[in-house]
Amino acid sequence: MGLDFTWSAPDVARALIGCELLVDDEARERGGIIIETEAYARDDPASHSFRGQTLRNAAMFMPAGTLYMYQIYGLHYCLNIVCGNSDGQAVLIRALRPTKGLAYMEARRGATQHLTDGPAKLVQALGLDKTLNTTHLDSSIISLTPPKHEPTILQSSRIGVTKATDVLWRFYTS
């Protein structure tokens, strides 16, 4: 069982809850348990892919498992994993529960609280940058480990979007 990124984005978003996401390069291993995700699809007014492929969202139309990192509000970066069949689907990683590399992440964030409780915060804490965009998970410094036991999954409408607010594609666990 586990997880197949060629699944639809909502299925992958649900399956990612409880997985441990670790980043390991020559500096330090750091990461945590994924506790919040959001799915975005092709025919989805809230998705970057809704109006078709552009330079920014090109990664979303690449094969499943490709990483999509974009800059938002001119300041922050967010991390997505592409799903489906090169058809404009992706899952936004919104929050982690830190498990490893606390000191590294505290240094990256300049704080000891709220290290990874937001999509841009976790990117900063993990020390990721836009060079990961369009690269593939399997050849990146990021690894994913499935949960030992399925966590309790809750869902809601997506955060910070004004379109398709009736779609319950935010998945999280307490």
Added chain:
DNA sequence: GTATCGATGATCT
């Protein structure tokens, strides 16, 4: 604890 608001710049219309 919640609410509001400004920062800041790439992207798209």
Added chain:
DNA sequence: GATCATCGATACC
């Protein structure tokens, strides 16, 4: 010129 898949500071409860 408008729009952001956000965050942090501030004010208030």
